[in-house]
Amino acid sequence: MASGVTPLGGRAAVSADEQRAPNSEDGLQVVNVSADRTKVRGLTVVRALVANLGPNPVTDRFTATVRLPKGVTVEGRIFPDDCHLDDRGRELTCRFRKGLGLRHSATVLLPLRIADNVPAGQRLSGVVAVQDPDRPDRTNPTRAFSIDVE
Template identity: 40%
Template structure:
């Protein structure tokens, strides 16, 4: 009879002691992205000419030569020549100025399909004391951990300083 009492005592205990745990809902675990065979390339585009003290825009044009869609974020770096300073707003809006105003860094999410492009727009102001001519030393670079060909990931650009048009 003692065994029967033990069962009766157990049954009279808290209700959680007798319940089986509910099965946990299945949790979907996202698979880690696999390395893509995307080849990002910087296409050279020189900014429009501007007068000393004027503004122009650097177009950082990035093309995915494929064959895959990018599976990781990539970064575009715009390095400015001496006498040129960044002047937002930038596109994308999350771009950030670095290295004492000499560089603008823009991050792009994964998902750029093959044979498509992405562009960062970096408005800049030319110093008022610049001489008429061509400024060199600017560049656009792209960084992507999956890019197998880094030989096409950087291009220089030139900024042409022109005389101020009469009447302006």
């Protein structure tokens, strides 16, 4: 049935692309970020999930950036391997070697050590952003995360 033709029941039949609202969330998105609570001087892992919500596959390399909370340091192996910490130790940039197929996901795994001067009961906050190479003019999608220190 052609777009714009009204079938029985009175509702217009439109494709999924036509149903998508303008400027709706699509392309590369940070869909989830989590970190387990930990103790002072404890170790936790930030897990960030980036997904391609479409409508097209991403064929170029893409980058995820993690702004670290104050009071943490990176300790241990990071995934993916191509991650670099800035000179201040506050921002980690990870490059993914391949694109990302439609409705596929990629993960950043980031082990963090809580400093001994962070008081118990503190909630530390950071942000993960993804840069979509197919949409360089778009504001980078972000998602905040928190680490509860016991």
